[in-house]
Amino acid sequence: MDDDSLRRGKPTNHKVFGEDIAVLTTDALIALAVEKMATSTSLGVSPERVLRAVVEMAKAVRTEGLVAGQAADLSGEGMSLEEDRARLEHLEFIHIHKTAALLEAATVTGAIMGGGSDGEIERLRKYARCVGLMFQVVDDVLDVTKSSDELGKTAGKDLIASKLTYPKVMGVEKSREYADELNREAREHLHAFDSAKVAPLLSLADYIVNRQN
Amino acid sequence: MDDDSLRRGKPTNHKVFGEDIAVLTTDALIALAVEKMATSTSLGVSPERVLRAVVEMAKAVRTEGLVAGQAADLSGEGMSLEEDRARLEHLEFIHIHKTAALLEAATVTGAIMGGGSDGEIERLRKYARCVGLMFQVVDDVLDVTKSSDELGKTAGKDLIASKLTYPKVMGVEKSREYADELNREAREHLHAFDSAKVAPLLSLADYIVNRQN
Numbered sequence: 001m002d003d004d005s006l007r008r009g010k011p012t013n014h015k016v017f018g019e020d021i022a023v024l025t026t027d028a029l030i031a032l033a034v035e036k037m038a039t040s041t042s043l044g045v046s047p048e049r050v051l052r053a054v055v056e057m058a059k060a061v062r063t064e065g066l067v068a069g070q071a072a073d074l075s076g077e078g079m080s081l082e083e084d085r086a087r088l089e090h091l092e093f094i095h096i097h098k099t100a101a102l103l104e105a106a107t108v109t110g111a112i113m114g115g116g117s118d119g120e121i122e123r124l125r126k127y128a129r130c131v132g133l134m135f136q137v138v139d140d141v142l143d144v145t146k147s148s149d150e151l152g153k154t155a156g157k158d159l160i161a162s163k164l165t166y167p168k169v170m171g172v173e174k175s176r177e178y179a180d181e182l183n184r185e186a187r188e189h190l191h192a193f194d195s196a197k198v199a200p201l202l203s204l205a206d207y208i209v210n211r212q213n
Numbered sequence: 214m215d216d217d218s219l220r221r222g223k224p225t226n227h228k229v230f231g232e233d234i235a236v237l238t239t240d241a242l243i244a245l246a247v248e249k250m251a252t253s254t255s256l257g258v259s260p261e262r263v264l265r266a267v268v269e270m271a272k273a274v275r276t277e278g279l280v281a282g283q284a285a286d287l288s289g290e291g292m293s294l295e296e297d298r299a300r301l302e303h304l305e306f307i308h309i310h311k312t313a314a315l316l317e318a319a320t321v322t323g324a325i326m327g328g329g330s331d332g333e334i335e336r337l338r339k340y341a342r343c344v345g346l347m348f349q350v351v352d353d354v355l356d357v358t359k360s361s362d363e364l365g366k367t368a369g370k371d372l373i374a375s376k377l378t379y380p381k382v383m384g385v386e387k388s389r390e391y392a393d394e395l396n397r398e399a400r401e402h403l404h405a406f407d408s409a410k411v412a413p414l415l416s417l418a419d420y421i422v423n424r425q426n
Contacts, residue, residue, distance in 0.1 A: 020287055023236055027243075028280040034247060035271035038264045047260030054251040054267060062244035067237045074233055 030061065037109070045113050053109040060105035069097025076164060087169045092133070094164075100132025123189045127201065130186035135208050137179045140165040141172060146213065183209045243274065250322070258326050266322040273318035282310025289377060300382045305346070307377075313345025336402045340414065343399035348421050350392040353378040354385060359426065396422045 014022035037054055041047050059065055073094045107128035111121045143157065144167050166175040186205045190198045227235035250267055254260050272278055286307045320341035324334045356370065357380050379388040399418045403411045 021284065024280045024284055027240070027274060028276045030240075030243070031271040031275035031278070031280070035268055035275065038267040038271065041261075041264065047264055048254075050264060051251045051254065051260055051267075054264075055248055058244040058248035058251065061240060062248065063241045065244070067241040067244070071234065071237055 033057065037113075040113065049112055049115070053112045056109050056112065057105050060101045065097055065101040065105075069094050069099075069101065073098065084169060087164060091164050091166065091169060095133055095136040096129065099136050100129045103132035103135070104128040120193070123192060127186045127189040127205075130182045130189070131205050131208060134179050134182035134186065134205070137166045137175055137182065138209060138211060140167055141175050141179070142211075142213065143167075144172060179209050246270065250326075253326065262325055262328070266325045269322050269325065270318050273314045278310055278314045278318075282307050282312075282314065286311065297382060300377055304377050304379065304382060308346055308349040309342065312349050313342045316345035316348070317341040333406070336405060340399045340402040340418075343395045343402070344418050344421060347392050347395035347399065347418070350379045350388055350395065351422060351424060353380055354388050354392070355424075355426065356380075357385060392422050 012022075013025055017025075034054060034057065037050060037057065041050055061067060072090065076090055076094070104125055108121055108125050111124045116124070143165065166178065170178065183205050187202060190201060225235075226238055230238075247267060247270065250263060250270065254263055274280060285303065289303055289307070317338055321334055321338050324337045329337070356378065379391065383391065396418050400415060403414060
């Protein structure tokens, strides 16, 4: 792989192998992840905690998680939502269930398996939800403010696909402010933790809000 | 629903809602099943047994299970396998991983959660694998020997799709004999159990081998 393809990224699974194999790959990866988790008692995690983590992951995927978000996304394409509030609600529903649910599961399962208290787990859940939503707000802003070359992917494709985005609902400036607000909120949920221990989570949030591609 | 539509069955999910929603539905159902299993400690099953059952289900789906079978099925469409042995091996690989792996998971997870010994679990696994394969052999035979009206679905569609089937590889008569042999073998794996307790499993096997649609 040369420098240019590294910078631009590689073509996605469904472009190279077709949609059918791409779908099968996701099913296999989810199953492999569940298996990996379910056998992690060998690392000294109690079966009760492992089961609780498995349930968290299943919830992130099922009809109140990723699947709900994707179904809403599909049903909303080309949908005309005249009122700003209705548009924003539809948009947040999609991203809370798609992007944020997965970030939440990744964070919370770690907290559960690592022995976190109920309070710690819930604070980390709120942090992850803010960061997940923030990721999507930033993504939407970059799509309308950067060139394809800067992004390393096609810019403006949300506009072409007549997709609902944050800049479309609230404008670019308000979207940027909203991302900053989500970053502040995410950081607040980590206040009660040892600052040295949560440093990587704080810089992850900063990285996401400041990324340029 | 009138009598006729009951007999013929209802149109499948992907016909009514589209392929995208059908795929999402399967993801949601797998996640819901995992969640259901992972929370069944509330029914008095030990966390260790529940985790073992979750691992069984994950294995049935992942790269050595259902996904492997479906990928082989997709890659084999239109493939010309000249030699009978190679054709049969390809066919058995698909069905052992697709149909049989799911029947195996359904049977074995029940045995694990119900408190079966290792020996009992493995005997039930072998029974299920035979029944799963037998289901597919019978299905292929019915496709070439029955009319669409008798089947309640389109007959002869495997021929049209130039799909590899048991009758194509070994002929109709040998396929029927193979189904009977699988039924005998399935029954043998249940010999060591209390005959009253395994009666439903024996009649399930008989039902599958004798079904006419």
